[in-house]
Amino acid sequence: MFDLQGRVAIVTGASRGIGRAIAVTLARQGAWVGVNYARNAQAAEETLAAMRAAGGDGELLPFDVSDSAAVTEAVDGLAARRGGLHIAVANAGIAVDGLLLRMKDDDLARTFATNVNGALYLARASVRLMMKAKWGRFLAVSSVVGQTGNVGQTAYAASKAALEGAARSIAREYASRNITANVIAPGFIDTDMTAALPDAMRSKILEGVPLGRLGSAEDVAAAALYLASNEAGYVTGQVLNVNGGLYV
Amino acid sequence: MSDTEQRVRAIIAKHLEIDLDKVKSEAAFIEDLGADSLAIVELVLAFEEEFDLDIPDSETERIRTVQDAVDFISSHLPRGNG
Structure with a gap:
């Protein structure tokens, strides 16, 4: 089950957190994984090392996902070197938080440039x-x-909701070519992004999680592995919630 | 048949998974050869790759038959190709 031998994958924002866990999990199952990162080369190296420790392999792909030409060049290059591309995970995201009243145009633009574009x-x-x-x-x-x-x-919520509409459309547009498109919606996951929250807010959020714990990046990666696998071939245009019951 | 025409026909046969002898000049991709809109895009991508061309979307819409494709590609070949 969930064998990815011979598959070539790319995971954006894979230097840390959920992206890293997804990259390691796909590599462990046999996929060659392109590890994209924007700035943190050292963290990306750690991801690659973790992939190799898990018995997998891949390569580093430094580029900014909001740079259209850079994305195309990196994806084409990976496919040319490895003989194709089969799995693409759009994970890179930024959260520029604040009351809408106080958000700058640039905050909105940056959020959408990375998360949606x-x-x-x-x-x-x-x-x-x-x-x-x-x-x-x-x-x-x-x-x-x-x-x-x-x-x-x-802004963050709007950008994340946008991904659902995109995936449903891609699912319809490319279904005839045996290409599926799905979304994973993590809840409160223990990563650098959520570690930045104050303790009081963390415990408040936890009260609303029926499973009573924070999610791990590996919880999310397991869902990604399923959706990336051959076994999930009849699942497309869906949102898989990995949130401990936080939202049901 | 020119070399270009032969290459165009071979690409069409391969991508639409049909016999080469079905790829007649007057055959329309969608009506006669069973292509859908995605298949047309795939064909155009394959032509672009094979002949080192950039085929704009506006032209893609006008390429309806095998002959249309041959004509377009023949008249847009970069110098020294084909």
């Missing part, structure tokens, strides 16, 4: 190669906040 650039470059392979899995990592909304996260 970045995912679409990746999808556009990838589906072309997936069509050639006659097999493809596009995944986007959104957030429970895209479904529930959250005070101080209007």
Whole structure:
């Protein structure tokens, strides 16, 4: 089950957190994984080392997902070196939080440039190669906040909700080519992004999680592995919530 | 048949998974050869790759038959190719 031998994958924002866990998990199952990162080369090296420790392998792909030309070049290069591309995970995201009243134009623009445009650039470059392979899995990592909304996260929530509409459309557009598109919506996951929250807010959020714990990046990676696998071939256009019951 | 025409026909046959002898000049991709809109895009991508061309979307819409494709590509070949 969930064997990815022979598959070539790319995971954006894979230097840390959920992206790293997804990269390691896909590599462990046999995929060659392109580890994208924007700035933190050292962390990306650690991801690659973890992939190798897990018995897998891959390569580093430094580029900014909001740079359309850079995304296309990196994806095409990976496919040219490895003979194709099969799995693309749009995970890179930023959260610029604050009351909408106080948000600058640039805060909104940056949020959408990375979270939405970045995912679409990746999808556009990838589906072309997936069509050639006659097999493809596009995944986007959104957030429970895209479904529930959250005070101080209007831009972030809007950008994450956008991924759901994109995935449903991609699912319809490329279904005839054996390409699926799905979204994973993590809840409150223990990562650098959530570690920045004050303790009081963390315990408040935890009260609302029926499973009574924070999620781990590995919880999310397991869902990604399923959706990236051959076994999930009849699942497309869906949102898989990995949130401990926080939103049901 | 020119070398270009032969290459165009071979690409069409391969991508639409049909016999080469079905790829007649007057055959329309969608009506006669069973292509859908994605298949047309795939064909155009394959032509671009094979002939080192950039085929704009506006032209793509006008390429309806095998002959249209041959004509377009023949008249847009970069110098020294084909």
